[in-house]
Amino acid sequence: MRAYRRGVAARPATDRTGMSTATEMTAGQGVVAPPATYGRLMQLPGFRQLLISSLLTRTASQMWTVGLVLFALQRYHSPSVAGMSLFLLIFPGLLLSPIAGALLDRHGRKRLMTLDFTVAAVCLIAIVVLAAADLLPVWALYVVLVAGSLTSTLSIAGARSFFPLIVPRDLWDRGNAADSVCFGVANITGPALAGALIALLGSEAALASAAVGYVAGAIALQGVGEPAHSADVSGRILVEAVRGLVYVVTNRTLRWIAMGFSTLNVGWGIVMVALPVVVFHLHGNAAVVGSILALGGAAGVPAALIAGRIRTEGRERESISLFGAIMGIAVLALLVPSLAVIAIGIAIAGGADAASSVSAFSLRQRRTARAWFGRAFAVSMALNFSGVPIGSALAGPVLGVSTTFAILVAAGLTLAGSALIQLKIPGVTPPP
Numbered sequence: 001m002r003a004y005r006r007g008v009a010a011r012p013a014t015d016r017t018g019m020s021t022a023t024e025m026t027a028g029q030g031v032v033a034p035p036a037t038y039g040r041l042m043q044l045p046g047f048r049q050l051l052i053s054s055l056l057t058r059t060a061s062q063m064w065t066v067g068l069v070l071f072a073l074q075r076y077h078s079p080s081v082a083g084m085s086l087f088l089l090i091f092p093g094l095l096l097s098p099i100a101g102a103l104l105d106r107h108g109r110k111r112l113m114t115l116d117f118t119v120a121a122v123c124l125i126a127i128v129v130l131a132a133a134d135l136l137p138v139w140a141l142y143v144v145l146v147a148g149s150l151t152s153t154l155s156i157a158g159a160r161s162f163f164p165l166i167v168p169r170d171l172w173d174r175g176n177a178a179d180s181v182c183f184g185v186a187n188i189t190g191p192a193l194a195g196a197l198i199a200l201l202g203s204e205a206a207l208a209s210a211a212v213g214y215v216a217g218a219i220a221l222q223g224v225g226e227p228a229h230s231a232d233v234s235g236r237i238l239v240e241a242v243r244g245l246v247y248v249v250t251n252r253t254l255r256w257i258a259m260g261f262s263t264l265n266v267g268w269g270i271v272m273v274a275l276p277v278v279v280f281h282l283h284g285n286a287a288v289v290g291s292i293l294a295l296g297g298a299a300g301v302p303a304a305l306i307a308g309r310i311r312t313e314g315r316e317r318e319s320i321s322l323f324g325a326i327m328g329i330a331v332l333a334l335l336v337p338s339l340a341v342i343a344i345g346i347a348i349a350g351g352a353d354a355a356s357s358v359s360a361f362s363l364r365q366r367r368t369a370r371a372w373f374g375r376a377f378a379v380s381m382a383l384n385f386s387g388v389p390i391g392s393a394l395a396g397p398v399l400g401v402s403t404t405f406a407i408l409v410a411a412g413l414t415l416a417g418s419a420l421i422q423l424k425i426p427g428v429t430p431p432p
Helices: 038-042 047-076 079-095 097-107 110-132 138-149 152-166 169-201 203-221 237-250 252-281 286-309 316-335 339-366 370-385 387-401 403-424
Strands: none
Touching: 038 047, 038 169, 047 079, 047 110, 047 138, 047 152, 047 169, 047 203, 047 252, 047 286, 079 097, 079 138, 079 152, 079 252, 079 370, 079 387, 097 110, 097 152, 097 237, 097 370, 110 138, 110 152, 110 203, 152 169, 152 370, 169 203, 169 286, 169 339, 237 252, 237 370, 252 286, 252 316, 252 339, 252 370, 252 387, 252 403, 286 339, 316 339, 316 403, 339 370, 370 387, 387 403
């Protein structure tokens, strides 16, 4: 690790399972750290390059997600195909997350993330070429999406575990805020670009542009130094994958973060498919869908920056659950037959999501031992995010009942997830 060490080593707190609930403290005596500022953060070696790579690839990911839903709705005229497409783009990779985490801790992050970006670009180009040749039946689309999903956790968990390895602990809140800003900017530019390109040139143009974004992100990543590999990982990848899964399941904090966020994200997965259906019903088009989602991303940028300036240690679960509840209430805006009201609701949800993410990232880092970042983050993030593909797959059936029913289910699940986070995640055990 190239970042300096500071502070006095402290005894990690443990939860009721006996598992360490704090990140390993850095060693060193009598070293006074400079103030925790965004300026100091941006001077860290490799941080800016990692930020640029994350911004490019997350923008590409947003374009793929939004573009895929609109592509499926327009080409196959079926919300069920759109929902299943999103499910297959995400879920198979989540199933392989324990293996991905073990590979990240064993072999490092940069080359495995580059591999995933390459696979994503190839799959996107395959969809574009096959669609242009009119050789893309639904089953072929599903096959390509599964292929693209298999390596996805390498970059998702790789990037998320990369940041705390090159950022000192006292800068984690600001580092997580910068990371969340990347999500926010990607949530602005990705959907907006996808919607505009689809409206002007067709959905294939949006998917091809996403492929370019992945290639550019892979190139930017090469300027980041590889952190030292963990010495706690054997060459038996399957064994290490199981160890990573056990670590998360037996750590009460990580377990209930996963349960709470997966429940919340089932609701958001439904929203991702329901939103374009509602917008099209109100005579909007793909560009309007992209603009509304971009507005949610725009609201997330200042929300994340403000959240990063507030020290949340010891109050993370309250922050996460509060903003989760705000998201759930904001989802109800989709019940109002007005594009303006829907846009405001998505903007509020986007800001709340970004603010809660800063606290969630910091809490996970503080309750995970450093040597387990790759394995624990891969499993934890996969469990957290698993709700999105499940929700997208459920969207078709619940939308088949009625749009109102689907939106009420989405809001209810979002509120239930935030309640689980507040009630089940343990408070910080004070040091002895």
